Amino acid sequence: MILNSLPTEFQQAKPIIDTIEAAGYEAYFVGGSVRDTILGKPIHDVDIATSAFPAEVKGLFKRTVDTGIEHGTVMILDHGQGYETTTFRTESGYQDFRRPDQVTFVRSLKEDLKRRDFTINALAMRANGEVIDLFDGLQDMDAGVLRAVGVAEDRFHEDALRMMRAVRFASQLGFTIESETAQAITDNAALLTKIAVERTRVEWEKLLMGHDPVRGLQSLVATELYRYMPHMADQKAMLQTIMALPAWQLPTINSTWTFLVWAMDLQDSTDIRSLLKDWKTSNELIDHVTAAWKALNALKQRGQLTASELFDTGLPALTTANTVANLFGFGQAQADMDAAYAALPIQDKHALAVNGGDLIKQQIVTPGPQMGQILQQLLTAVVTGQVKNEVPALTELARMIADTKND
Incomplete structure (x- = not known):
């Protein structure tokens, strides 16, 4: 050729x-x-x-x-x-x-x-x-066949990560793993524990973001490779559940982990952090996924988010949450969520018209925990539309809150 x-x-x-x-x-x-x-x-x-x-x-x-x-x-x-x-x-x-x-x-x-x-x-x-x-x-x-060069077992003994690469390529390319190669993965799946978690994680994320993730997951389950991945040994039922979802694709690494923690039905942020820490993900990703998971719970329960929830989650994690929610059948049109977020009076706490220094100058508070508490109440009041984000209105509200706390 x-x-x-x-x-x-x-x-x-x-x-x-x-x-x-x-x-x-x-x-x-x-x-x-x-x-x-x-x-x-x-x-x-x-x-x-x-x-x-x-x-x-x-x-x-x-x-x-x-x-x-x-x-x-x-x-x-x-x-x-x-x-x-x-x-x-x-x-x-x-x-x-x-x-x-x-x-x-x-x-x-x-x-x-x-x-x-x-x-x-x-x-x-x-x-x-x-x-x-x-x-x-x-x-x-x-x-459309994925076949090891030479003797498959030899290739996997040289680098056990190649087994994860096989199921990842199945997803990315939509290829079928040839039978002898698949059998060698099954026979040597336990060798995956020899590989650094960070290397396995990259292949796992690529599999989930592949063109045909279900094909990759089918190979992952059939070879039992999943049993040797962190927190995945008892997740066969979960994997079968997500394989049965209508055609899906995940666009980002953040969405892959949010998708997984939701599919695994983790019950609190502590469990999420434990999972993601064991997979050696970044603190930034952990924070993003945790915020998205909280938003997912609200969407599932009520079908929409309050102004405070929109603000606290932030647009990047909101987009992730809604992407995952739509895969599970309870999301919104992304344009509607974007519009709701854009309609917030402010999208960032630094946009609040007053800060701690202003409150001190006005002799409303002195430095300390109370100042932070008042600023948080002001922020909530602005986000929820109870008060305009203007200095006079916020100063007056701050004084009222301070007086109440001092009574």
Whole structure:
């Protein structure tokens, strides 16, 4: 196969390959960018594999960075772009099921491609668009099949995360995992516990945001891989429930976790924090999901949110909550929720027309807990429309509240 019209990213990187080849070495585009170009999908990073050893690569270019020199990877900086260029290599001795004990640089493209995870990722492409397919990856791509290169169990012993990558690709590409590859995942699923949670989490999020998440989840359940994911061992029923929902897709990482905590029927924010902490998510995500979960509860109970709930949740988490609510059948039109939020007198506490310094100057309060309590009451009064967000009205209300507290 020859691709006659290459994306701009390849055209921009072509001088790198030309320089390496002019020096007498082989060089190819490899990996996901080749796969996605053939599938007609947008590409991201362009990776290059070469027969030149790292020192030889560095000798050909003025600006390079040793991004992974021990594994043969050098970043070539050219015209403001960085291109990861990796020497053909073989690997051996995966005692931790995550990374090789030994890396050996070789001059053979075939030896390099043999260590790739799946046939559709074991494709190489020359600078002129000619695709090199040594493991029938094009045939598997046409058939919509995900197949391990060589012996599937060997590939998963080299890096157990590849099992999660398999179910993730099933979701993203809508492919079916070939039977021997699926059986090897089932047989080795427990090895997933050897993998850092952060790495598993990335694949899990991508699965849930895939084009066909149900297909990915079906493989996850069929292979029992889910049993070795944090907090998921007893969630088969939950997974089957979300697989039975009408066609759905999740647009953001925030929405994936909000979707999960709702589907898992977690009862309080403590449980949510425990789950997300164990998955090593950020505090920012935890706060977002917790706010969205509270809004979901209100939507489920009453079908709408009060002004205070809209304000406290904030538009980003409101959008997440409503996205998830619509998947479960109790959401609103997003335009209606956006309009309700826009109609709030203020959307940010810093927009309150008075602050603590103003109250002190007016000799209404002194610094301390009472000042914060009064400001919160003023904020609530403005958000709920009880008082206008104007200095005279807020000052008067603050004085009344203070007098009441001092009685």
